[in-house]
Amino acid sequence: MAPTPHLLCLLAVLMAGLAQGTRDSRRAQDPGPQPLELKEVFTLFQTQYNRTYSSPAEHARRLDIFARNLALAQRLQEEDLGTAEFGVTPFSDLTEEEFGQIYGQRRVTGEVPNANKARSEEWGKPAPPTCDWRKAPGVISPIKDQKNCACCWAMAAADNIEALWGFKHHRLVELSVQELLDCNRCGDGCKGGFAWDAFTTVLNNRGLASEKDYPYRGNTKSDRCLPKKHKRVAWIQDFIILPANEQIIANYLATHGPITVTINKKLLQQYKSGVIKAKPTTCDPYHVDHVVLLVGFGKSKAVPGMGAEAPQSRPHRSTPYWILKNSWGANWGEHGYFRLHQGNNTCGITKYPLTARVDISAKKHPVSCPP
Numbered sequence: 001m002a003p004t005p006h007l008l009c010l011l012a013v014l015m016a017g018l019a020q021g022t023r024d025s026r027r028a029q030d031p032g033p034q035p036l037e038l039k040e041v042f043t044l045f046q047t048q049y050n051r052t053y054s055s056p057a058e059h060a061r062r063l064d065i066f067a068r069n070l071a072l073a074q075r076l077q078e079e080d081l082g083t084a085e086f087g088v089t090p091f092s093d094l095t096e097e098e099f100g101q102i103y104g105q106r107r108v109t110g111e112v113p114n115a116n117k118a119r120s121e122e123w124g125k126p127a128p129p130t131c132d133w134r135k136a137p138g139v140i141s142p143i144k145d146q147k148n149c150a151c152c153w154a155m156a157a158a159d160n161i162e163a164l165w166g167f168k169h170h171r172l173v174e175l176s177v178q179e180l181l182d183c184n185r186c187g188d189g190c191k192g193g194f195a196w197d198a199f200t201t202v203l204n205n206r207g208l209a210s211e212k213d214y215p216y217r218g219n220t221k222s223d224r225c226l227p228k229k230h231k232r233v234a235w236i237q238d239f240i241i242l243p244a245n246e247q248i249i250a251n252y253l254a255t256h257g258p259i260t261v262t263i264n265k266k267l268l269q270q271y272k273s274g275v276i277k278a279k280p281t282t283c284d285p286y287h288v289d290h291v292v293l294l295v296g297f298g299k300s301k302a303v304p305g306m307g308a309e310a311p312q313s314r315p316h317r318s319t320p321y322w323i324l325k326n327s328w329g330a331n332w333g334e335h336g337y338f339r340l341h342q343g344n345n346t347c348g349i350t351k352y353p354l355t356a357r358v359d360i361s362a363k364k365h366p367v368s369c370p371p
Helices: 005-023 036-047 056-079 098-104 152-169 177-182 194-206 244-254
Strands: 238-241 259-263 271-273 292-303 318-325 337-341 355-356
Touching: 036 056, 056 177, 152 177, 152 194, 152 259, 152 292, 152 355, 177 194, 194 238, 244 259, 244 292
Parallel strands: none
Antiparallel strands: 238 355, 259 292, 259 355, 292 318, 318 337
């Protein structure tokens, strides 16, 4: 559900007050947003995202967290070098630590086990100017919602296989994320995992059941892994890792389909829309902790005046970006998607570019990414 006009209006007033408070803090001439404004925006946030709290003390605590997150969103808005908009999101009443525990996972380090490296002949021809696999029928499944389970790794891997299976059979198949969680070799999948764990599970189980037959329950883990109980509707031959090169990644994406990437999620809690163009100091590319699906790329016009280094006198310039599918529901970001600047390893996007392969025979059906 999109924010109501009333909420947007109040939020604009509140954010303007926060900005003015920041600018005039040394002179202490502006007290910032008045309590009534903040409480009203918070009440509308509760209504929109169905939030209730166990006691008045907990309500007061969440209101304080909400106010701090709005102040952080304003700071991010001023610091971002792209066109990103930060503000009220479904996670605005969570601390950074709570958000990380629920929606993140363990920090990913080291080499990828059992992954083959993509051969140079697989990198594909030079990428077109734009690519958006969302426009291809039967390729990209609906946005998933991991809710209270740190299973982004499983959802992104399922998204990857669904897309590749769609190319091969020209139909959309939705796969069981719950099977990946129940059969995770490293324990409780809701405590985090890695995309390669999901691919390894699919290989070990000789395929994956459908979401319809083996539905997602999140943090409710089955008593045991039951891969033989359900019909296999998709399977893979192996999985590969691509070079840490954005041009090669773009080439492969355009000629072979969506891939999984692991990024630093630090800026996503407050993200609403636009292209994030972060510095390494604001989004460490070596600290990657969230797996998503890379579905395309494009270019947009930067808006003068947005970001600390985009004064009004600067002319419009083309901004290249990646399009990524998240697993936090369609109410987050750009209908469940977000965009990162392309070309400077924003938030570590080149760290672990992985993809399954459903067909490794010599005769492959070429795919063409919609512009």
